[in-house]
Amino acid sequence: MGGFKKFLLRGNVIELAVAVVIGAAFTAIVNSFVKDVLTPALSAIAGAPNFGNLKWQIGDAVIGYGNFLNALVSFLIVATVVYFFIVRPYELLMARFAPAEPKETRECPQCLTEVPKAATRCSACTSELTPVSEQGSGSRTGQV
Structure with missing residues (x-):
């Protein structure tokens, strides 16, 4: 029973529950x-009083596509809001505070061309270089 209580009180379970409730309210x-608002405005332009009533008849079969259009517009609005107000700001925030990735290259001290850290010669000017270990500071190394 203690494990179940610990599971329920974990932060991510509570955050998920809040997200579901907020998502339902937002929906x-x-x-x-x-x-x-939107459907009547678009319907006035299209000439139909309500998208929900739009139908296509083929022989005896009636295909009601109006509710599908309502759902599609709703989905596009939700996706747009989620992207521009949640995903994009989150990506920008994470990019700002993410640790810098270690450089895999260094500059040749002679010609300033980017070369791999483990290189022993510059591919541009053929200067001899001292290889830099992965634990190194990544600063320029002199010629041998």
């Missing part, structure tokens, strides 16, 4: 916006 807002 209701977006669906209302699409149904009550």
Whole structure:
């Protein structure tokens, strides 16, 4: 029983629960916006009073595509909001605070061309170089 309690009180479970509740509330807002505001505006342009009533009849078969259009517009709005207000700011924040990746190259002290750290000769000017170990500071090394 202690393990279950520990599982429930872990931060990521609570965060997930909050995300689901907020997501459901946000979905209701977006669906209302699409149904009550956007769909009537687009329907007025298209000439139909409501997308939900749009149908296509082929013989005796009736294909109701209006609700699909409502759902598609709703999805696009949600995806746009999630990308521009959650994903993109998160990516920018992570890029700003992420540790710098160690350089795999260094500059040749003679011609300033980028060469691999383990190189013993510069590929541009053929100067002899002292290889730099992975634990090295990555600073320029002199000729041998």
